[in-house]
Amino acid sequence: MIRRDLAIGLIFLACAIALPFLGPSRYVITQLFLFFLWATVVTQWNLVFGVAGIFSLAPMVLFAFGGYAAGMIGLYLEWSLWVALPIAGLGTVLFSLLIGLACLRLRGAYVALLTLAIAQVVYLLIITDTECFFMDGMTCRNFTGGTRGLAKYGDFGFRDLLGRQDWVMGSYFTGLALLALATLASIIIIRSPLGLAFQALRDNPAYAVSQGISRFKYQLLVFALSAFFTGLAGGIYAGHFSVMGANTLYLSLLLFLLSMMVVGGVGSVWGPLLGAAVLMLTDEALKEVIEYRSIGLGLLLVLFAMFWPKGIAGVLNGVNERLKRRFRSRVRS
Amino acid sequence: MDTFVQILVSGLTLGAMYALSTIALSLVWGSLNMLNMAQGALLTIGGYISFAAITYLGFPLFLGLVTAAGTGVLLGLAMYFGIIRFMFEKDGFETNVIIATIGLAMMMENIVLKAFGAYPFQQPFAVDGGFRLLDVHIPYQNLVIIGVSVGMMVATAWLLGHTRLGRAIRATAQSREAALLNGVPVRRIFAQVLALSGLLAAVSGVMLSSITTLAPTMGYDPLLKAFIICVIAGLGNVAGALYAAFLLGMFEAGVQYFLGVRFGFPALLLLVIIALIWRPYGVFNRRKVARL
Amino acid sequence: MTGPLLELVNVHAGYQGRSVLHNISLTIPEGSFTTIIGPNGHGKTTLLRCISGLIPLSEGDVIFDDAPLKNLRADQIVERGIVHVPQGDIIYPDMTVRDNLLMGAYLPSVSADADKLLGEVHRIFPRLAERRNQIASTLSGGERRMLSIGRGLMTGGRLLMIDEPSLGLAPVVVDQIYEVVADFKKQKRTIVLVEENASRVMELADAIILIDNGQIVWQGAPDELMTHTEIVETYLGG
Numbered sequence A: 001m002i003r004r005d006l007a008i009g010l011i012f013l014a015c016a017i018a019l020p021f022l023g024p025s026r027y028v029i030t031q032l033f034l035f036f037l038w039a040t041v042v043t044q045w046n047l048v049f050g051v052a053g054i055f056s057l058a059p060m061v062l063f064a065f066g067g068y069a070a071g072m073i074g075l076y077l078e079w080s081l082w083v084a085l086p087i088a089g090l091g092t093v094l095f096s097l098l099i100g101l102a103c104l105r106l107r108g109a110y111v112a113l114l115t116l117a118i119a120q121v122v123y124l125l126i127i128t129d130t131e132c133f134f135m136d137g138m139t140c141r142n143f144t145g146g147t148r149g150l151a152k153y154g155d156f157g158f159r160d161l162l163g164r165q166d167w168v169m170g171s172y173f174t175g176l177a178l179l180a181l182a183t184l185a186s187i188i189i190i191r192s193p194l195g196l197a198f199q200a201l202r203d204n205p206a207y208a209v210s211q212g213i214s215r216f217k218y219q220l221l222v223f224a225l226s227a228f229f230t231g232l233a234g235g236i237y238a239g240h241f242s243v244m245g246a247n248t249l250y251l252s253l254l255l256f257l258l259s260m261m262v263v264g265g266v267g268s269v270w271g272p273l274l275g276a277a278v279l280m281l282t283d284e285a286l287k288e289v290i291e292y293r294s295i296g297l298g299l300l301l302v303l304f305a306m307f308w309p310k311g312i313a314g315v316l317n318g319v320n321e322r323l324k325r326r327f328r329s330r331v332r333s
Numbered sequence B: 001m002d003t004f005v006q007i008l009v010s011g012l013t014l015g016a017m018y019a020l021s022t023i024a025l026s027l028v029w030g031s032l033n034m035l036n037m038a039q040g041a042l043l044t045i046g047g048y049i050s051f052a053a054i055t056y057l058g059f060p061l062f063l064g065l066v067t068a069a070g071t072g073v074l075l076g077l078a079m080y081f082g083i084i085r086f087m088f089e090k091d092g093f094e095t096n097v098i099i100a101t102i103g104l105a106m107m108m109e110n111i112v113l114k115a116f117g118a119y120p121f122q123q124p125f126a127v128d129g130g131f132r133l134l135d136v137h138i139p140y141q142n143l144v145i146i147g148v149s150v151g152m153m154v155a156t157a158w159l160l161g162h163t164r165l166g167r168a169i170r171a172t173a174q175s176r177e178a179a180l181l182n183g184v185p186v187r188r189i190f191a192q193v194l195a196l197s198g199l200l201a202a203v204s205g206v207m208l209s210s211i212t213t214l215a216p217t218m219g220y221d222p223l224l225k226a227f228i229i230c231v232i233a234g235l236g237n238v239a240g241a242l243y244a245a246f247l248l249g250m251f252e253a254g255v256q257y258f259l260g261v262r263f264g265f266p267a268l269l270l271l272v273i274i275a276l277i278w279r280p281y282g283v284f285n286r287r288k289v290a291r292l
Numbered sequence C: 001m002t003g004p005l006l007e008l009v010n011v012h013a014g015y016q017g018r019s020v021l022h023n024i025s026l027t028i029p030e031g032s033f034t035t036i037i038g039p040n041g042h043g044k045t046t047l048l049r050c051i052s053g054l055i056p057l058s059e060g061d062v063i064f065d066d067a068p069l070k071n072l073r074a075d076q077i078v079e080r081g082i083v084h085v086p087q088g089d090i091i092y093p094d095m096t097v098r099d100n101l102l103m104g105a106y107l108p109s110v111s112a113d114a115d116k117l118l119g120e121v122h123r124i125f126p127r128l129a130e131r132r133n134q135i136a137s138t139l140s141g142g143e144r145r146m147l148s149i150g151r152g153l154m155t156g157g158r159l160l161m162i163d164e165p166s167l168g169l170a171p172v173v174v175d176q177i178y179e180v181v182a183d184f185k186k187q188k189r190t191i192v193l194v195e196e197n198a199s200r201v202m203e204l205a206d207a208i209i210l211i212d213n214g215q216i217v218w219q220g221a222p223d224e225l226m227t228h229t230e231i232v233e234t235y236l237g238g
Helices: A002-022 A026-051 A059-077 A081-103 A108-127 A158-191 A193-203 A205-210 A215-241 A251-264 A271-307 A311-332 B002-032 B039-055 B061-087 B093-116 B140-162 B164-174 B176-181 B186-211 B220-233 B238-259 B261-278 C044-051 C074-080 C097-104 C114-124 C126-130 C141-154 C171-186 C222-226 C229-235
Strands: A134-136 A139-141 B130-133 B136-139 C004-015 C018-029 C033-037 C057-064 C082-085 C159-163 C190-194 C207-212 C215-220
Touching (some): A026 A158, A059 A081, A081 B261, B002 B140, B002 B220, B130 B140, B136 B140, B164 B186, B176 C074, C004 C190, C044 C159, C044 C190, C074 C082, C215 C222, C222 C229
Parallel strands (some): C159 C190
Antiparallel strands (some): A134 A139, C004 C018, C207 C215
């Protein structure tokens, strides 16, 4: 299983490395860059929700935390964003451990609402931040940037390195590298004894506990690991756009990512990536009727939760199993 | 003294708003073990229906409220027959229903946005005027809200505690299998509870929007507030929710007065986290429900 | 004894595609006391759940009082008069003992007689009368079993099915429960009792049904069973 996954991953990786040399437009490159970031967040969210069974709605808080942390380190300490990025990632891990300690022993619905409330509190604290933290010339700037967002913390230096024309390539490959690492982590966790332990916990909690499997310890581990990649994604987002705002905490964005995970297939290795791709393409195709976007997303969530709770990956798996069985019975007869 | 009256009045008003936000969510979550994330959107639709009936159709105020309540009942039933019916007997209902209702909330909110636009309206269902107590102005509308919220809470608690339907709802909540074996038509109970919750949510939406404003996203904040009340009160404990709503209203009013408005919600969240660690079954409840 | 009150015809059933019961056919005459025995995990409980409609039949039919039950829901089957006291203690943990019992008389056909029935249950289980205002989750194991059986009695009904009333109880309590069950027999109620251990029910039963691997291996009168030494050795532990 793990070899097959790695092979699939390498094929995708090779295609993604070759693609920019076929001369796509800058718009396409930027959209693909965003795809890498969202797919990273969704694969990590899938580890938390689909594998460890924690219905957290915190991913975008962690993403925002990573972005703001990187930006603040760049702005207030004037360190390079390349140094700020790993620190932001580790900071996000610490932040996620705090959230985890508060909610990992709770039942599903409580986790969902508590993490949503945390996201809302962070959002409110940022947009109501009006106190002067420092003076930028004649204007007053807030600690978090407030409604205007955090800016002027520098970038990754791709403009100097690759020039005005090709600097987006720098972001593209940074995002790709992150997604590759995040996917590798996801494959390892799902196919490793850790993934099996979670499966055991799901299938037979009493037996698993008697085998000394501590649900809480493993959940915290997965929660923290996924926070690391999510925080990095936030940092890279901040570095690319040179401004970090509370719009990353909008509910609509969170639900867009939730749809990616649910439509793709909760709990599987490739489902979340597939879901991210499908939703971004659909979104692109429906640009003309953008006002119906949210209604369509909502409908998609309802339908998948009702009829295909395992997502496209689950449906494909079912078809595959059925074909195999039919093939086997034919061979036998 | 004025300060005290000021905090008391805004605390009671906030408490009433919490009670209104909580009641429908608590009923469905507590009795069907179903977290309805679309509860906020039901509040919003209730508020808008009353607005539309009174402003566009020229209904008298009271009839506007009745129209909203009726729409709430229909939406609750539609939710059962269109969505919940297909899900509640399957594995993973607890999480799948959260996802489905998140999607539903998104749809309803955006349908409201398309129908009425993002411009905030004033809820016409409101009583004008007020009176002065010491030096604090108290609008009559605040008293109406406090009265209605307490009334709905008490009525729901009575329904659950002292009627045949209430007993059947509690039985379904505590053991679906035993309820079936006692002849309780569990599916019909689900439909009835959702219809009732739609009614309560729609009326709550009218009340809430009468002292704030109507906006397509107005239901989101009450959803989170309702969660906080449910945690403190203990799930499905309607009487406890009434105390919790007013206590927390007072608490938030105090925090807002002394620390600033922006710290009201963060302080509540902190309180909830402490409560979840200290008493995961709710401060007013006996049984453990929140923890695994 | 008159004609059969309950009849199962070629019943097959299972959970999520895994079949548990195969081709079960049996008849329960009115006023009889039938005991179903057999090793655990071989379909006894599933059989009761099938009759009361908690799980659907995949084939065959259940006929009660000359009417087929196949497409009825569990709550409709109770209305017809089949009362099922499930295995373990399926009680309403947050209700008082009294409210638990009153739930037994939920059906409109019996709710008018609720007070009379409550008095009767209190006479049979005086302990439940003492604890009437206590929350059910605070009861002891034996009291919960009494509550569970008492709630079944509140429903009235023409057929009472009890699943393993002695499961997990101290011997003294089992004795108490079986005294009550013996009274049912004297009152000529129609009873179906599931037990893993047959020794206690031998003298009560009019008929014994032995289920193994989801199939009826043997059925007949108890004294007849004792003559089949190989069955006694395999299933009753000698």
